[in-house]
Amino acid sequence: MKSNLEDVVTAIDLSRKTMSRIRLNYVWALGNVISLPVAAGVLFPFTRIRLPLWLAGACLLHL
Numbered sequence: 001m002k003s004n005l006e007d008v009v010t011a012i013d014l015s016r017k018t019m020s021r022i023r024l025n026y027v028w029a030l031g032n033v034i035s036l037p038v039a040a041g042v043l044f045p046f047t048r049i050r051l052p053l054w055l056a057g058a059c060l061l062h063l
Helices: 005-040 051-057
Strands: none
Touching: 005 051
16 A cells, blocks of 8 residues: 555545456346346146247356
8 A cells, every 4th residue: 555545536436346346247147147047837737838948048148
């Protein structure tokens, strides 16, 4: 760390970008939690809705 006030601004900006990335990863994780059981057929007896397995697998490739 240096005695420069610009470093504080840089640290705040970096922390905001980091928190934004963490929130985005939570959204993707929630999508995986929802899409994989639907693809496996959990809702099929009730709603006749099933995701194709390739689509559920594509949800895992969010990098």
